[in-house]
Amino acid sequence: xxxxxxxxxxxxxxxxxxxxxxxxxxxxxxxxxxxxxxxxxxxxxxxxxxxxxxxxxxxxxxxxxxxxxxxxxxxxxxxxxxxxxxxxxxxxxxxxxxxxxxxxxxxxxxxxxxxxxxxxxxxxxxxxxxxxxxxxxxxxxxxxxxxxxxxxxxxxxxxxxxxxxxxxxxxxxxxxxxxxxxxxxxxxxxxxxxxxxxxxxxxxxxxxxxxxxxxxxxxxxxxxxxxxxxxxxxxxxxxxxxxxxxxxxxxxxxxxxxxxxxxxxxxxxxxxxxxxxxxxxxxxxxxxxxxxxxxxxxxxxxxxxxxxxxxxxxxxxxxxxxxxxxxxxxxxxxxxxxxxxxxxxxxxxxxxxxxxxxxxxxxxxxxxxxxxxxxxxxxxxxxxxxxxxxxxxxxxxxxxxxxxxxxxxxxxxxxxxxxxxxxxxxxxxxxxxxxxxxxxxxxxxxxxxxxxxxxxxxxxxxxxxxxxxxxxxxxxxxxxxxxxxxxxxxxxxxxxxxxxxxxxxxxxxxxxxxxxxxxxxxxxxxxxxxxxxxxxxxxxxxxxxxxxxxxxxxxxxxxxxxxxxxxxxxxxxxxxxxxxxxxxxxxxxxxxxxxxxxxxxxxxxxxxxxxxxxxxxxxxxxxxxxxxxxxxxxxxxxxxxxxxxxxxxxxxxxxxxxxxxxxxxxxxxxxxxxxxxxxxxxxxxxxxxxxxxxxxxxxxxxxxxxxxxxxxxxxxxxxxxxxxxxxxxx
Numbered sequence: 001x002x003x004x005x006x007x008x009x010x011x012x013x014x015x016x017x018x019x020x021x022x023x024x025x026x027x028x029x030x031x032x033x034x035x036x037x038x039x040x041x042x043x044x045x046x047x048x049x050x051x052x053x054x055x056x057x058x059x060x061x062x063x064x065x066x067x068x069x070x071x072x073x074x075x076x077x078x079x080x081x082x083x084x085x086x087x088x089x090x091x092x093x094x095x096x097x098x099x100x101x102x103x104x105x106x107x108x109x110x111x112x113x114x115x116x117x118x119x120x121x122x123x124x125x126x127x128x129x130x131x132x133x134x135x136x137x138x139x140x141x142x143x144x145x146x147x148x149x150x151x152x153x154x155x156x157x158x159x160x161x162x163x164x165x166x167x168x169x170x171x172x173x174x175x176x177x178x179x180x181x182x183x184x185x186x187x188x189x190x191x192x193x194x195x196x197x198x199x200x201x202x203x204x205x206x207x208x209x210x211x212x213x214x215x216x217x218x219x220x221x222x223x224x225x226x227x228x229x230x231x232x233x234x235x236x237x238x239x240x241x242x243x244x245x246x247x248x249x250x251x252x253x254x255x256x257x258x259x260x261x262x263x264x265x266x267x268x269x270x271x272x273x274x275x276x277x278x279x280x281x282x283x284x285x286x287x288x289x290x291x292x293x294x295x296x297x298x299x300x301x302x303x304x305x306x307x308x309x310x311x312x313x314x315x316x317x318x319x320x321x322x323x324x325x326x327x328x329x330x331x332x333x334x335x336x337x338x339x340x341x342x343x344x345x346x347x348x349x350x351x352x353x354x355x356x357x358x359x360x361x362x363x364x365x366x367x368x369x370x371x372x373x374x375x376x377x378x379x380x381x382x383x384x385x386x387x388x389x390x391x392x393x394x395x396x397x398x399x400x401x402x403x404x405x406x407x408x409x410x411x412x413x414x415x416x417x418x419x420x421x422x423x424x425x426x427x428x429x430x431x432x433x434x435x436x437x438x439x440x441x442x443x444x445x446x447x448x449x450x451x452x453x454x455x456x457x458x459x460x461x462x463x464x465x466x467x468x469x470x471x472x473x474x475x476x477x478x479x480x481x482x483x484x485x486x487x488x489x490x491x492x493x494x495x496x497x498x499x500x501x502x503x504x505x506x507x508x509x510x511x512x513x514x515x516x517x518x519x520x521x522x523x524x525x526x527x528x529x530x531x532x533x534x535x536x537x538x539x540x541x542x543x544x545x546x547x548x549x550x551x552x553x554x555x556x557x558x559x560x561x562x563x564x565x566x567x568x569x570x571x572x573x574x575x576x577x578x579x580x581x582x583x584x585x586x587x588x589x590x591x592x593x594x595x596x597x598x599x600x601x602x603x604x605x606x607x608x609x610x611x612x613x614x615x616x617x618x619x620x621x622x623x624x625x626x627x628x629x630x631x632x633x634x635x636x637x638x639x640x641x642x643x644x645x646x647x648x649x650x651x652x653x654x655x656x657x658x659x660x661x662x663x664x665x666x667x668x669x670x671x672x673x674x675x676x677x678x679x680x681x682x683x684x685x686x687x688x689x690x691x692x693x694x695x696x697x698x699x700x701x702x703x704x705x706x707x708x709x710x711x712x713x714x715x716x717x718x719x720x721x722x723x724x725x726x727x728x729x730x
Contacts (some may be wrong), residue, residue: 003045013050022061057301065152067107068092076095083120088108091106092109122164131155131656132156181471198368215383220248245279263314267291271294291315324354325351358431370517386412386417435459440453468595469484472622475686478630478653480652497532501530515541516541517544520543521546522546523550535557540561542627543565546587569637584629585606589613602626605628625650627652645668647674649677654681
């Protein structure tokens, strides 16, 4: 297993690059042959072993069949491969489109919205709606389309009903926190207790992770040693003491299987098995080599693991602990005897936290500053009091189970009382995928701490502010959200999309900590769903509402945070006040200057509201139109378009809108008006730089790059920089 760490690095790099590199069998075989030749002919073999890891992953990927392609109602028989929250990836064995017979198939399929407990190896019968992989997320966020390419998934099945076959029995587990420690099921945990654990960074204790598997392995090892000691008493000639590690490893693997084989439990059980084999053979095991070999094996079986939060957190925590634990503990060479244990435990916690930082900053953007101290308190209590009590209450018969449950509840209350003083404000480190890669690279450079610190600072540091006025129209699905920025540092957010956290997380990735103004056009979830999180997570100068009574939650948050509610008339933003009837026709309609361009945003204004604006003689002419009501047939009429006379129209609608947005009639009206047309659902998040001529960019969900665009339409040439060879939008 020597230098298996290099092979693991190669496997991780290869699996991460699969969405952009799709090798065939001959390329994988050639890479493996080249790696073996280099391994045999050179002294420095780390690079060759890394190539072997890459070749193994590429070979596995090239031999995996493409998943079935289907759209519409269907049923599927799926053998579960991996579980990640409400998304389950498995091999499709049979599928049945609506109105057709069952047919055999191969390849992976993703089940979205599963409500049953997921255990790898199960066979599911799922009924639902087959859709394209997605939805696309905002720039910098983990992209479902990228992960789908890595797993060769071409169909997402939105589950409406499902049947699970051959679920292993788990028995009756204690309720609440004790039950979650045994089964990983958080549904019966008190919400206040769960929030306390999240605010102190100890919620990971409720997941069946390597920590739990390690505790079970330690207890199994102690029990096996006692049994071997008793065997030696019965047979003085000696007992199989050397097999105690292997027996404990088997019991640990049995526990990991009984709790559903989450990825972190697989990693911990395999590491315990590697330690057991090494001790049985009398060999010395290098932890990094064991970690690399396990990562290679898991990624060869399923390369898509590398894109899951479970893999990144589990392997990141162990990698950070192995790389930085000793480095941190050596900073204080001779601590007092009473401080040695707590100091080493604190260093281990800090190193593990650093190992999980890349994934948590990319996925969650949550980091409690008191997490190291809280884990220093919670982990020993969980390991020596709470978890043993929970397992005893789960496995032992009455009345011992009742006594154990009572002791466990007392231990939980004591632990929570010690954690409450550590509950405080949260830090929100945020990175893109590139930033997460730089943080992982900084972890690997533990022998060069100065370089590692520079990389981490660059990944988490500020981003350059635009030097020209820009308008960024966010692809938030069936909803609307746009960010306006000016070179003087001002930023305005118009609407917040339907998702609760998506927009605020994108703002943090852009290093936008304050907004001068937040505008919500009208009370509809697809426009204001993400604004409560924005008001709570970002400094806001003022909030513009049509009527505070129509937005009670936003008004309450604004009052609690001291954010004034305003309606402006300052030369840049002109609210068009008028009588309105109905929610959509009460949308705020306004114009705002973006450099030499004027943006008109009518919200979800419909035909009666447009007629009222025209009758009132409102100044509607604007070069940039944010198409109203997502391109509904009841909006964007011919008279309204003639009054606006846009050069560019942005349609905020998803690629597969359940309401049929944008309507073909609206699309034809826009094309007849002479405007260039861009749809966020087709082209992704779109950014306009307010120069003359203007520059238009869209974000590619797979490559993650911003690309220049020439929209379609008679005036499309106005959007191309001179001499640029850019793709046209059809």
